[in-house]
Amino acid sequence: MAENTLRQALNNVVIEGVLLEKRMELKGDKEEDKYITGELDIRVKENEVHTVRVFSKKYKSDGSENKSFPGLLTVLEEYKSVAEFGEEEADKVRVSRGNIQLNEYYGQDGQLRSYPSIRTNFINRVDVAKEGFEPRAEFEVELFVKSVREETDKEGNETGRAVLDGYIPLFGGIVIPFTFKVNQEGAEYVLDNYETGQTVSIYGDIINHHEKIVKKKESAFGKDKEIISNNTIREYLVTGGFEPYDEDDEKAYDPELIKKALVERETYLEELKNRDKDAKKETKKGGFGSKSKSSKKPEINPDDLPF
Structure with missing residues (x-):
């Protein structure tokens, strides 16, 4: 590429389902400081619920109003969830521009915790009569490939699927690592054709x-014993x-x-680690809100990276 900065990757999520619960708040003491933050749970089918995060300030830095704010305010004040109104009255909703x-x-x-998160500021009611209703949770993403390998189970046996690791460039030149699983139908193609250092476009x-x-x-006597276990599968399946x-x-x-x-990401993580460490110290002291101490940037050799 001729550009000197990373362009933002195609990174789109569509979720359509029943609004199960919303945990949203309008915050800010002054009008110019108001913002909406929170989460919504959307059920796409039995035993499958997706959480999306929202955040929007009312005003931009230039003083103009954020276009997403009125829409989120409508969601906060008017949308009906199963938790509040029951199954029959709950709204069916669509996230069309998530990422x-x-x-x-x-x-x-002291260990890094890193979890996939879906964020959006664009949620609409689904008019079932006019649009139909198609519960789903889908993604389409551009990815810089780090590695491709065959998937194995806990016993080391091949599953027939593939694991695709890579980096997704976000807004502002930031990149995040991300792992996808590739279904059996596409695993052979991905293993044979996707290589480290390539840019690919995938969906699933x-x-x-x-x-x-x-x-x-x-x-042997009395009431039979109930043994309860939980089966959880969380993955982005190509x-x-x-x-x-x-x-x-x-x-x-x-x-x-x-x-x-x-390299910039590693610097950010080091600063995050020190900031979280300082916050925990202040919490133990019974205080909060102090500035984090300056941290030394980690020494990272770009030549050690896998491409």
């Missing part, structure tokens, strides 16, 4: 299946994709720019 991000923080043990389904399994163990971009394609990411962004 994949990461929720990251450092735990008490977001799976967040949670099921409680109850089994009964017959007792069901289709396109040929890798040619190296001279203007949309193909420059590996050197990806390396630079990863």
Whole structure:
């Protein structure tokens, strides 16, 4: 690429389902400081619920109103969830411009916790009579490939699927690492054609299946014992994709720019670690809100990166 900065990748999530619960708040003491933040749970089918995060300030830095704010205010004040109004009155909703991000923080043990997060500021009611209703959770993403490998189970046996690791460039030149699973139909193509350093475009389904399994163990006397276990599957499953971009394609990411962004990411994580550490110290002291101490930037050699 001829550009010196990373362009924002195609990163789109569509979720359509029943509004199960909303946890949203309007905050800010002054009118110019008001903002909406929170989460919504959307059920796409039995035992499968997706949480989306929202955040919008009322005003931009230039004083103009954010276009997304009135829409989120309508969701907050008018949309009906199952939790509040019951199944019959709950709204069916569609997220049409969501995107994949990461929720990251450092735990008490000093280890990084990193979880996929879906964010959006655009939620609409579904007019079933006019539009129909198609519950689903889907993604379409451009990815800079880090590695491709066959998936194995806990016993080391191949599942027939593939694991695709890569980096998604976000707004402002930020990159996040992300792992996708590739279904059996596409695994062979991905393993044979996707290579480290390539830019690819993929799409598929977001799976967040949670099921409680109850089994009964017959007792020698009295009531049979119930054994309860939980089966949870969380993954981004690739069901289709396109040929890798040619190296001279203007949309193909420059590996050197990806390396630079990863070095900046490591610096950010080091600062986050120190900030979380300082916050925990202040919490123990009974205070909060102090500025984090300046941290030394980690020494990272871009040549050690895997491409």
